């Protein structure tokens with residue numbers, strides 16, 4: 001589904017709605033250019049999972065763990081990964097699609113695509129504050145309808161801006 005965000009607060013709110021629906025074993029893949037809003041989305045999602053700690057950038061550690069009210073949350077940023085092998089050698093991939101919820105920025109750097117996943121593609125909109133968020137669920141048929149319904153207030157049929 002395609003969502004329209006008019007501000008960083010909107011993006012965080014959208015992500016929090018999604019976060020409330022996530023359960024252990026789910027993975028959120030966050031695609032988009034630098035500054036698109038992937039980290040804003042990851043923090044919102046973690047908030048929805050009941051993470052109360054301040055979240056730092058995991059770009060140098062690759063992954064930062066947090067304790068949510070319901071699930072462990074693993075926030076990945078794979079931007080600085082030199083190759084997908086590095087993720088496997090690090091042993092961190094055990095936190096993807098396992099216990100807890102993984103939120104992954106730059107998943108393409110690690111060739112990460114678990115069967116059960118939410119793909120989120122964030123693109124810039126018509127002004128500095130606007131973002132178009134394309135969200136797709138895979139392997140979550142049992143919960144898809146509830147999640148799409150919860151996000152429907154932000155739904156748009158806007159054509160993607162160049």
Ligand SMILES: Nc1ncnc2c1ncn2[C@@H]1O[C@H](COP(=O)(O)OP(=O)(O)O)[C@@H](O)[C@H]1O
Pocket residue numbers: 005006007008009010011032033034035036037038039040041105128129130131
């Ligand atoms: N609609 C929006 N959604 C998300 N971020 C936005 C939006 N409008 C402006 N911003 C700003 O864009 C920046 C996004 O930064 P960040 O989430 O770190 O990007 P990324 O992790 O994709 O590199 C933040 O400074 C945020 O305040």
Ligand SMILES: [Mg+2]
Pocket residue numbers: 038039077105
């Ligand atoms: Mg980021």
